[in-house]
Amino acid sequence: MSTSVIASAVGGPSLSQERRLVTAIPGPASEALLARKAEAVAAGVGHTVPIQAVAAGGGVVVDVDGNSLIDLGSGIAVTTVGNAHPAVVAAVQAQVAQFTHTCFMISPYESYVAVAEALNRLAPGDHAKKSALFNSGAEAVENAVKIARKATGRQAVVAFDHAYHGRTNLTMALTAKSMPYKSGFGPFASEVYRAPMSYPFRDGLSGADAAATAILLMEKQIGADNLAAVIIEPIQGEGGFIVPADGFLPALAEWCRAHGVVFIADEVQTGFTRTGAMFASELFGIVPDLITTAKGIAGGLPLAAVTGRADLMDAAHLGGLGGTYGGNPVACAAALAAIEVFETEDLSSRARALGEILFARLHSIQAADPRVGDVRGRGAMVAAEFIDPTTGAPDAALAGAVAKAAIAEGVIVLTCGTYGNVIRFLPPLSIPDALLEEGLDVVAAALAAA
Structure with a gap:
C-alpha cells in the first residue's frame, strides 16, 4: 500500500485527503482478514465496513488494499479530534x-x-x-x-x-x-x-x-x-x-x-x-x-x-x-x-461549521425526496430518518440499502434508530469541508439509486 503524503493541518497521519477506490470493497487483502475473523472471532462481534484498516487521519480511513474511504463515523464518535492527532x-x-x-x-x-x-x-x-x-x-x-x-x-x-x-x-x-x-x-x-x-x-x-x-x-x-x-x-x-x-x-x-x-x-x-x-x-x-x-x-x-x-x-x-x-x-x-x-483549536466552532454543511445538504435532499422524513441533530452530530412517504412508517430497508451502497463507493456511514431507519453522520472534526461534501454527494447518489 502506498499513500501520498501531503502537508496537512488537520491532524493525524499525513494521508491524502481523498476518496480512492483501487479495488472493490472489500478488496482481496481485506477479504482474507475477514475470513480469518470468521474463524477466530466470536460470531456476535460484527462489523459495518468490510475492510482491514491500516491507517486513518483527517477525514479518511485507508485499507490494506490501498482504498481510501471518507470517514463519516469517527469510530462511533470517538476520533472527534481526528484519528492519530499529532498531539x-x-x-x-x-x-x-x-x-x-x-x-x-x-x-x-x-x-x-x-x-x-x-x-x-x-x-x-x-x-x-x-x-x-x-x-x-x-x-x-x-x-x-x-x-x-x-x-x-x-x-x-x-x-x-x-x-x-x-x-x-x-x-x-x-x-x-x-x-x-x-x-x-x-x-x-x-x-x-x-x-x-x-x-x-x-x-x-x-x-x-x-x-x-x-x-x-x-x-x-x-x-x-x-x-x-x-x-x-x-x-x-x-x-x-x-x-x-x-x-x-x-x-x-x-x-x-x-x-x-x-x-x-x-x-x-x-x-x-x-x-x-x-x-x-x-x-x-x-x-x-x-x-x-x-x-x-x-x-x-x-x-x-x-x-x-x-x-x-x-x-x-x-x-x-x-x-x-x-x-x-x-x-x-x-x-x-x-x-x-x-x-x-476551538473545535466547538468547527463542529458547528460542519453542522451547517450537513444540514444544508441534507435539507436539500429532503426537499427533493419525501422518503427523508426528518433531518435533525446539533453540530457535527446529524441524522436523516427514512420513512415510507405514504404512511410515515419507518423504512429500515431503505436506510440499510443507502448505507451499504455508500460504503461500497468508499464512504463510511452508520445506521441507527430503534427502528433501524436512521443514517447518522459523525465526521471527525478534522475532515476537510470538500471531503465532507463529496461524502454527502455519494450518500445522495445512493439514495437516488435505491
Whole structure:
C-alpha cells in the first residue's frame, strides 16, 4: 500500500485527503482478514465496513488494499479530534516510555488527577465538582447509578424510550432496543423503569407536554420517594439522534431537583464538542447532577468518567469506586492532549461549521425526496430518518440499502434508530469541508439509486 503524503493541518497521519477506490470493497487483502475473523472471532462481534484498516487521519480511513474511504463515523464518535492527532500521538508515546500502568488505586499518578481537574472545570455548572475515571461508557453509566443510589438511599432508576446506555447487565436494562443489544441476554438488573422520550418527529408534543407525560408516569408508577436517578442522553445516540423538544430536559431536571432525584446526563456520544458545545447539556440550558463521558474524551484510547456534584461523588465509601485499568496513565495522557486540542483549536466552532454543511445538504435532499422524513441533530452530530412517504412508517430497508451502497463507493456511514431507519453522520472534526461534501454527494447518489 502506498499513500501520498501531503502537508496537512488537520491532524493525524499525513494521508491524502481523498476518496480512492483501487479495488472493490472489500478488496482481496481485506477479504482474507475477514475470513480469518470468521474463524477466530466470536460470531456476535460484527462489523459495518468490510475492510482491514491500516491507517486513518483527517477525514479518511485507508485499507490494506490501498482504498481510501471518507470517514463519516469517527469510530462511533470517538476520533472527534481526528484519528492519530499529532498531539495525542506525542502524549501517548511520551507516557508509554515512562510507564504503562501502576493502577491508580495502588500507586497514584498526576495525569489521572489532571484529567479529573479538567473535567471538573469543563462540566456545566459553577458548583464544586469531582470526577472518577473508568474504561468505557457503560462502566461510567454503571458507576453513576451506583453513586446515585448510595447518595439517595433509593433504588429505582428511570431511563427513556429509545435510550442506549451500554451492553453490560445494568446498562442493557437501561437500554431500550432489544436487537441486537438485549435479546436472549436476560434477566436484567431490577428496579429499572422506562419513561416516554420527547420525539418531536413522531409524537408531535411540545417539550412541556412531553415532560408532563414522563413526570406523571414517574410519580404514579414509581413514586419520587423511591427514585434514585433519572438518566437521559441530551440527544439520543443509538436511538436515532433524537433531539428532544425545547423545554423537555429543563422540565425533567427541575422536577428531579424538587424531589431529590439525581439527574444524570449520559454524554458519552454527545460530549467533547461533538454537538457544537463542549457538552450537549449546555445547548439545552441544563446543569446535570452527574455527567457520564467516554468516546471522544481521549482521541481513540479507552477512557471514561463520571463527573458531578462533589457531595454526590463523595457519597460512595472508600474503595467503592475504581477498577484495575480505570484512568490508565496512557489513556489519561491522551485525554489531556485531546482536551487541549478541543479548547485551543476551538473545535466547538468547527463542529458547528460542519453542522451547517450537513444540514444544508441534507435539507436539500429532503426537499427533493419525501422518503427523508426528518433531518435533525446539533453540530457535527446529524441524522436523516427514512420513512415510507405514504404512511410515515419507518423504512429500515431503505436506510440499510443507502448505507451499504455508500460504503461500497468508499464512504463510511452508520445506521441507527430503534427502528433501524436512521443514517447518522459523525465526521471527525478534522475532515476537510470538500471531503465532507463529496461524502454527502455519494450518500445522495445512493439514495437516488435505491
